[in-house]
Amino acid sequence: MKAKKISESETIMTEMIMPNDTNPIGNLMGGNLLRWMDIIGGICAGKHCEAYVVTASVDNVSFQKPIKLGDVITLKATVTRAFNTSVEVNVDVYAADIKGGNNRMCNHAYFTFVGISDDTAKPIKVPPVVPLSKEEQKLYDGALRRREMRLILAGRLKPKDALEVKNLFLES
16 A cells, blocks of 8 residues: 555635525534535545545534635645544635635644445555655644544543653653
């Protein structure tokens, strides 16, 4: 199985915020945004895995700035790291007015997807990721700590066994 560059699976999606996407005060509803984030993350992960994928987890969705009716959003998804059968995907959301003004980052989350076989819907081994830039390396290295935190919170890893998370607190 050939390793892939992070940029090979990068995916971008654009949506315009319409009245049926908003709450009574004209802001994009969080659930609608999460749906789009899950879709773009799944497309990105599927391209990387060259297989169907299912969502395994979503970490720390941050709703930093409101997105208004009429705004245009751009969602950018990038695989940050591959594990045995899963990949972590970083999804960033930017908003701007229709003319491209007032461009701002509004949301961010990490999704985990598991590659599955077409025939059995069982997890499959996924291709590794090769970080090339310093920024990609930083995301790649951080993915192991984020994975340990997900496993701790899911009750699948004891905190005392989370070596990467321990090292984070021992550094400095």
